[in-house]
Amino acid sequence: MTPQEASKRSAEICALAPVIPVLVLDELVHAKPLAEALVKGGLPVLEVTLRTPVALDAIRAMAEVPGGVVGAGTLLTPADVKAAKAAGATFGVSPGATARLLDACEEHDLPLLAGAATCSEVMTLLERGYTVQKFFPAEANGGAPALAAIGGPLPQAQFCPTGGITLAKAAEYLKLKNVLCVGGSWVAPKAMMQAGNWDGIVALAAEAAALPRG
16 A cells, blocks of 8 residues: 555545544453444544553454444554554554554555654655644644644645544634544543443534534
């Protein structure tokens, strides 16, 4: 998969909903009902971060949920890419980008939302052919005003900002011309998962899915 093909597929994935849930799963038993609730609420694109021992198994379980588009987040190494693809991930997300990581994603045909925080990082990814990127950590790097400023000299780059974003903040980002969607964890609170409050998560997902895009 070329960077251009990866960016085209990433754009298609980002177009499916205004919010991509960023999910940290500690218990495998939560994976399937969580995916079902989020998809039911209108958020079909799911990012499972590779930060817990059950993450890969969670991807496998979520990949079986009809209507879901499951990806792997926190990809750091070529081994992560290979494992994520084998588990059923259809896209990847990384906090940054290295040549080895990009090589691995291209080799394994895994579209990647590679992280960038500065103009130089954005330009480096653009130079390789990645026009769709992740702005991370969004709030710590100046939030929506900073991303709007990046869009001035670099209008060809489009983003999924992630990091510290809430429902209210999401609305600010989604007004920007260079934002395709946002990533956030607020739609899947751990307390709700622990309580099995899947209807509550459906409601949070529906609220997020209704956010307008600029």
